[in-house]
Amino acid sequence: MKAIQKIMIFLTAGLALSILVALFSTSNAVGSEDVTLIRFGHGAAESNERHLAVLKFKELVEEKSQGEIKVQVYPNEQLGSEAEMIESVTFNDLQMVAASAFSQYDQRISVFELPYLFDSYEEAWSVLDGEIGQKVAEPLLEDGLRVIAYFENGFRHVTSNVPIESPDDLKGLKIRTPEFPLSVSTFKAFGANPTPMAFGELYMALQQGTVDAQENPIANIYASKFNEIQDYLNLTRHQYMPLPVAISEEFWQTLTPKEQDIINTSAREAAQFHRELLRENEEAMLDELQKAGMKVIDPDSEAFREKTQSVYESYKNKFGEDFVNNILRVVE
Structure with a gap:
């Protein structure tokens, strides 16, 4: 009997020790009582x-909070696709995300992607950072997503194995688009065959010829080495796309006003850093793509713009005419 008691005491002590180790490990993973932890996911590669x-953003937050807020960054879809990461933020399983796929919750967020809405980066930034x-x-x-800043995706361009000098050159072309309704609608208006x-x-x-062409900002074209196969x-410049940065509303409400201000300010500063970095690098990327053998075509955008009027009419019906017209008035 004593032997059994000794064994039970030993097992109980071992279990208690295991629990303590697990608790200590978890504490280190999520932060102590004195540290607020933000897990931040995005879909781009570390080179992007x-x-x-x-x-x-991480640097700014940790500096401004004097280490009281820590940010763990998960790039390259480590925590799932953009749609999956956004869903994780709605449940506060992930605290922050920088992504494009918010239209699954409310399509009006994609209004900034209307074709040829903006003529310049500065015009887009002024609208995004304003009311x-x-x-x-x-x-x-309503879905627990608080957008606190708009990072940069930039103006989108088409890569192909044939020159695109007018909308007629897009007719019947099988082109990959993101899985966004506005992107699909835009290329249908051009007469292409969009394939999300x-x-x-x-x-x-x-590479396999499943699609003939694709469209993306220069930074994505460069980082993905599409010059090797296009x-x-x-x-x-058919669309400008911002990159909304969202934080979990549930998590946001647990923060003090001081912490909220630090995160808000840091997100906006990081957004401007992103915009300026892309602008600085875009010319160099374009030059390197040309040196690698890619031919650059700079078509007159007016004919493309005219083809997209049907998209505006369609989305005025979908988003509401007043809603779209108000944005057009601000842009003008």
Whole structure:
């Protein structure tokens, strides 16, 4: 009997020690009582400017909070696709995300992607950072998503194996687009055959001829080395896309006003850092793509713009005419 008691005491002590180790490990993973931890996910590679911008946010937050807020960064879809990461933020399983796929919760956030809405980066930034940027993002609060800044995706361009000098050159072309309704609608208006698919599948799809062309900002084209499988970079500038940065509303409400201010300010500073970094690097990227053998076509955008009027009419019906017209008035 004594032997059994000794064994039970030994097992109980071992279990208690295991629990203590587990608790200690968990505490280290999520932060102590004195440290607030933010887990921040995004879909870009570590070499992408987006990752550098998120690291800038981390640096700013940790500096401004004197280490009382820590940021753990998860790049390259480590925590799932953009859609999956956004969903994790709605449940506060992930605290922050920089992504494009918010239209699954409210399509009005994609209004900034209307074709040829903005003529310059500065015009886009002014609208996004102002009252319109805040109002468009407000409906996402119903799903627990608070947009606190807009990082940069930039103007989008078409790569292909044939030159695109007018909308007629896009007719029937099988082009990969993001899985966003506005992107699909825009290329249908051009007469192309848009084929939505995940970004991670795109290089192989181009390589195997599943699609003939694709469209992305220059930074993504460069980072993904599409010049290896596409001959032409056509500067169509057909859409400007911001990259909303959202924080879990549930998590946000646990923060003090001081912490909220630190995160807000840092997110906006990191957004401007991202924008300026991309602008500085875009010319160099374009030059390197040309040196690698890619031919750059700079078509007149007016014919493309005219083709997209049907998209505006369609989305006025979908988003509300007053909603779209208000944004057009601000842009004008």
